[in-house]
Amino acid sequence: MNLWFLAPELLAELAISKDETGTFRVSSHPSDKPKRANPEEVIRQLVMIQLRCHYHYPYGRLLQEYVVQMGVTKKRADIAITDNNNNLETVIEVKQVIDDNSILQLQSYMHAAGARFGMVVSLHSRKVFMREPNGSFTQISDLPVYCGEHDTNGTTYGQLTKVDDSIAKTLMASLGITGLSRISNTVSCLYIKNKTMKLSNTSLLSYSAVRKQAIGTGIILPSTVGNGDWDNLLSLLFDTATVVEGNATTDAVRRGEELFQAFLNQICEQCDSNTETMFKEIYSAFTDWYRKNNNGNDKYLPSRKNISAQLLKNGFLSRKLGGQVYISGIRIL
Known part of the structure; x- marks a missing residue:
């Protein structure tokens, strides 16, 4: 901790x-x-x-x-x-x-x-x-440190490093963890020592909570791990996790997200905040566009919840009115 x-x-x-x-x-x-x-x-x-x-x-x-x-x-x-x-x-x-x-x-x-x-x-x-x-x-790995001088990008920050996953991989092997599947935004399955532990993502954030549940399944883990090591391990696990959405794999879900970004660029127009479009119209248009660009296959079509989250991620806000959800700042061409 x-x-x-x-x-x-x-x-x-x-x-x-x-x-x-x-x-x-x-x-x-x-x-x-x-x-x-x-x-x-x-x-x-x-x-x-x-x-x-x-x-x-x-x-x-x-x-x-x-x-x-x-x-x-x-x-x-x-x-x-x-x-x-x-x-x-x-x-x-x-x-x-x-x-x-x-x-x-x-x-x-x-x-x-x-x-x-x-x-x-x-x-x-x-x-x-x-x-x-x-x-x-x-x-x-961390926020840049203020150094008081401009770097080559014109900012006043120190050097950046991506998260080093070598320690995380070593810890993963020592604990017997082989992977992670994300069942939903709140629940995941952790594969450890040939067993499957289903637990909330909130519990995953705490090594002590994971260890406690592991004991309940007959798995004994070390009492502690190094400071920050569990966080790095979680980052690695979530980066490589299988996303269970129907039978979708991570690659299929990622393709769905990439297609939605293409849909935004090709079929939608970003407008001022006074322009609103019903969410169901956006999702319906995306569904049609997805099928046309995915050989008519909608097996791994992103869910409404997934698309709603992606809209928010792209800065489009929603509001409810008369039982309908409206997305501001966007319209379908």
């Missing part, structure tokens, strides 16, 4: 106070107004301190409650980091538990705000992503 939040230099900077109503409040800098000390707020203030102490970002580059325009709706990112020209460079979301939805939310903010980097962080883990020029996301 990564206990980064217990670093003495972080705790020393955290200011905790009690107001006249007896409510505890917390802040990370003398210039900041203390905020109610709920769990996510405490994590956020610790991250703010860490960005200054460990990553060396100037205080003036760090913004809280940064407004992200998502179509007709305004959302607020927990933390934002700006570059030399005050352009948004990094978005950070703080969660009590990191799951697929929190990662999707982060990436939608990155798309909408044009952020190059993003991180979702909890007390015990964090996921960091870099947005590629084509709009895809690459998981990287």
Whole structure:
């Protein structure tokens, strides 16, 4: 378990106070107004301190409650980091538990705000992503460190490295884990020592929870693993997971997602936020287009839920009206 939040230099900077109503409040800098000390707020203030102490970002580059325009709706990112020209460079979301939805939310903010980097962080883990020029996301090992000088890309950040999976593969072999299947957005099957463990994705985030369930199936795992090693192993497992959607494999699902991106580029037009199209019309048009471009086969046609998530990932927001779901900022040509 990564206990980064217990670093003495972080705790020393955290200011905790009690107001006249007896409510505890917390802040990370003398210039900041203390905020109610709920769990996510405490994590956020610790991250703010860490960005200054460990990553060396100037205080003036760090913004809280940064407004992200998502179509007709305004959302607020927990933390934002700006570059030399005050352009948004990094978005950070703080969660009590990191799951697929929190990662999707982060990436939608990155798309909408044009952020190059993003991180979702909890007390015990964090996921960091870099947005590629084509709009895809690459998981990287950590946020860049502020170095005060421009690199060849014109940014003020240090060198980036992708997640090294060699340690994860070694741990995977030592634990007897052979793979992972994603049953849904919330449930997966972990294949370990010739047995199948079905468990929630939330439980997967905790090695202790996985170990406890493994004991129930007769599998004894080591009491602990190295700091951050389980997170890296999970990243490797999810990157190589079989996605069970009917009998779909990862390649089939990925092809469906690629076809939907092509559908957006060829059949749809991005409009202003006042333009809305019913979701069922978009899905119906995509279904017809998918069949034409997939030899009439819709066996691995992405589900409505999958397409809804991809629309959000591309920055298109939805709203319900009169029992129908409308997607803003898009129309079918």
